Amino acid sequence: MAWGPGSPPGLSREFFFEKGRGPKNLEIRLPRPGKVSGRVLPPQGARITAEATTDLPFPPFLPFQREITGLPGPGGRFILGPLTPGTRRIRFSAPGRVSLVRPVRILSGKTQDLGTVSLLPGVVVGGILLGPTGKPEPGGRVWLRPVSGGSPRKTTAGPGGRFRFPPVPPGKYFIQGCRRDAGALTALDDYAATKRLLVLSGRTYWIKNPISLEKRR
Numbered sequence: 001m002a003w004g005p006g007s008p009p010g011l012s013r014e015f016f017f018e019k020g021r022g023p024k025n026l027e028i029r030l031p032r033p034g035k036v037s038g039r040v041l042p043p044q045g046a047r048i049t050a051e052a053t054t055d056l057p058f059p060p061f062l063p064f065q066r067e068i069t070g071l072p073g074p075g076g077r078f079i080l081g082p083l084t085p086g087t088r089r090i091r092f093s094a095p096g097r098v099s100l101v102r103p104v105r106i107l108s109g110k111t112q113d114l115g116t117v118s119l120l121p122g123v124v125v126g127g128i129l130l131g132p133t134g135k136p137e138p139g140g141r142v143w144l145r146p147v148s149g150g151s152p153r154k155t156t157a158g159p160g161g162r163f164r165f166p167p168v169p170p171g172k173y174f175i176q177g178c179r180r181d182a183g184a185l186t187a188l189d190d191y192a193a194t195k196r197l198l199v200l201s202g203r204t205y206w207i208k209n210p211i212s213l214e215k216r217r
Contacts, residue, residue, distance in 0.1 A: 034106040035081030036090060038114035043076035046094040046119065050083050079111070090114070096203060098122035098167050122167025123200040127207030129157040129177045136161030137213060140179050147172040147197070161210070173198045177211045 040046045052067040070080040080090075085108040093099040097119035104112065125144065131137035142163045145152040148171070157163040157177075176195050196211065 031085055032109035033082030034085055034108055035079055035083060035111040036104055036106070036114055037077070037079040037111055039076045039116045040072050040078060040092055040094075041076050041116060041118050042094065042097075043072040044094065046072050046076070046092065046097075048072065048078050048080050049091045049093070050080060051089040051091060076116075081111070092117050092119055094119050096121060096124070096167055098169055120169065121203070123170055123202060124164065124167055124204045125173075125175075125198070125200065125207070126162070126164040126204070127175075128210040129161040129163055130210045130212045131161075131179065132213050134212065137177075137179060140177055140213070142175065142177045142211070144168065144198075145174045145176070147174060168200065170201050171199075173200060175207070175211065177213055179213060 036050075040048060047069055048071070049067060049069045068080060068083065070078055072078040083106045085106050088104055088106050089101055090104050091099060091101045098121075100117060100119060102114070102117075104114065106112070127142075129137045129140045129142055131140065136157075136159075138157055138159055138161055140157045140161065140163075141154060142157060142165075143152050143154050144165055153165055153168060155163050155165050174195055175198050196207075198205065198207070
């Protein structure tokens, strides 16, 4: 097996060692890597990242699956590569904008145009998490769930119980907190004082009153 920059492994034909001798004139052909191109708006501070994952049955720590990050040029145009053929998650991010992740099928030897990717303004949410004793709860978990449905976002409280979420779309959310030993989101019903409705707008939203954990049972 062998690989090159941006290429998945190439496998040789099957062979056997006999009395310490291997095959002669062994040839391994490497598939050609691919690329993605497009335009990201706004371009200020934007980053385009191909995450270190593919649908190939090989460990993600091997060099041909490494994470690759690029910056847009004039007008927000970008080209990113070389990329391992297969399904790659392309992440678009920028300060104050909601990150966007798009799965893309990378084709060997080809450059795929992703068109224009627009990153929408987001709201940075932060606050303080207090434990049942009223003291800060570092290591506690905080969840942000859209009222209209969708995937929840999770973060962990740091020193002083402070927590912060990356930019999220404006709208209505439920925010819930739990101690570090409470388990998954389904266990939050055991905590009576953690659920709160937030209506997010603007660029930042600091929760004035700390979120206090009060165990129901």
